[in-house]
Amino acid sequence: MTLWLSLMLSGCSEHELHRNTHEDVFIQEQDDAVDILFVVDDSISMRQEQELLALGFFRFVERLQEEEMDFHLGVVSTDMDDKNPDAGRLLGIPAVLTEADDDFTQRFMDRVQVGTEGSDKEQGLEAGVVAVEHPENEGFLRDEATLAVIFVSDENDCSNDGTLLDDSDGSRCYDYREALVSSQDYIRRYQGLKGLDGRVVASGIIGPPASEGCEDSWPGQRYETVIGKLDGVEGNICEADYEQILTDMGDRIAGPIRVFQLTYAAVEDTIELRVDNTLIEPDPTSGWVYDEVFWMIRFEGEYVPAPSSRLTINYTIAGG
Numbered sequence: 001m002t003l004w005l006s007l008m009l010s011g012c013s014e015h016e017l018h019r020n021t022h023e024d025v026f027i028q029e030q031d032d033a034v035d036i037l038f039v040v041d042d043s044i045s046m047r048q049e050q051e052l053l054a055l056g057f058f059r060f061v062e063r064l065q066e067e068e069m070d071f072h073l074g075v076v077s078t079d080m081d082d083k084n085p086d087a088g089r090l091l092g093i094p095a096v097l098t099e100a101d102d103d104f105t106q107r108f109m110d111r112v113q114v115g116t117e118g119s120d121k122e123q124g125l126e127a128g129v130v131a132v133e134h135p136e137n138e139g140f141l142r143d144e145a146t147l148a149v150i151f152v153s154d155e156n157d158c159s160n161d162g163t164l165l166d167d168s169d170g171s172r173c174y175d176y177r178e179a180l181v182s183s184q185d186y187i188r189r190y191q192g193l194k195g196l197d198g199r200v201v202a203s204g205i206i207g208p209p210a211s212e213g214c215e216d217s218w219p220g221q222r223y224e225t226v227i228g229k230l231d232g233v234e235g236n237i238c239e240a241d242y243e244q245i246l247t248d249m250g251d252r253i254a255g256p257i258r259v260f261q262l263t264y265a266a267v268e269d270t271i272e273l274r275v276d277n278t279l280i281e282p283d284p285t286s287g288w289v290y291d292e293v294f295w296m297i298r299f300e301g302e303y304v305p306a307p308s309s310r311l312t313i314n315y316t317i318a319g320g
Helices: 014-019 047-066 104-112 124-133 183-194 221-229 243-254
Strands: 003-009 021-027 033-040 070-077 146-152 200-206 234-236 259-261 272-275 278-280 289-291 296-298 310-316
Touching (some): 033 047, 070 104, 124 146, 183 221
Parallel strands (some): 033 146, 200 234
Antiparallel strands (some): 003 021, 021 310, 272 278, 272 310
16 A cells, blocks of 8 residues: 655745645555456447456456455446446445455356346446445455456446436437536546545456447547546457456556555646655656646656655645
8 A cells, every 4th residue: 555644834934824835755565455346337238248358357366366465356237227226236145256265266257247138328437436335345445455446348438427317228328428427526536435545546448449440339438537547557348358458457456556646736837756865857758747637646657666665745735
């Protein structure tokens, strides 16, 4: 888990208190526990994709075992219609699988093949949040663990907070996009599940851009937005084999942290970031970038702070 510290430094005089500076300190320390939630589309077009997901699971779990990670596994479908009594509930008994469970690999492979009779209004972003918070799923989420959410869908997300009725056609997800809850709202909700000192990784096997010619899917733009902000890996659902995609997702979960959440909004040109006393300049390839909407520092390129390194981030608070 990232060790997170926070210090407030006042200005030079009482007249300068409105220009407060702040220091956030992080230790690059990888969690050895992870709670992994697969959010799987159970609409009519998903049978083959569910089979590929099950077959690729071996490589995913092998990567976690190589790092000796303590993991929880849960599966939820994208069917969040009011008429679905199991909306948001983890599938199977027990609801949470661990390495200690007999034949957990086969049980999980069976579980992710969630069927194809679910709603054609696939609400994956909503399903993930509800599943983590659902009282019947107590015990899945642990305070000390990374939360990893993996979306698998051949449609764009249709999370709409109940504005689209159960009996409405799935095409309304595209025709009435203004009815959908914004992707930015879901990014904040996922961040809130773990708080400032926790880690959330969102990945997905989703429909690629239309330009890639994947005729059997719709571009998963809403999932893509969430994945891009929450340190995830994006895979193409039209691939004939998911093993490499799932291996890459396992690598990201087991690997170093790339996203650090600041306590406050920062004035970007005042940010000074040091790793073990070495100043690291902003650069999308060899340094970091600042996300002013979500107050995040992200390492997007080749450079990532080494394990056990200390990140010290000083900045002026925006609007302070």
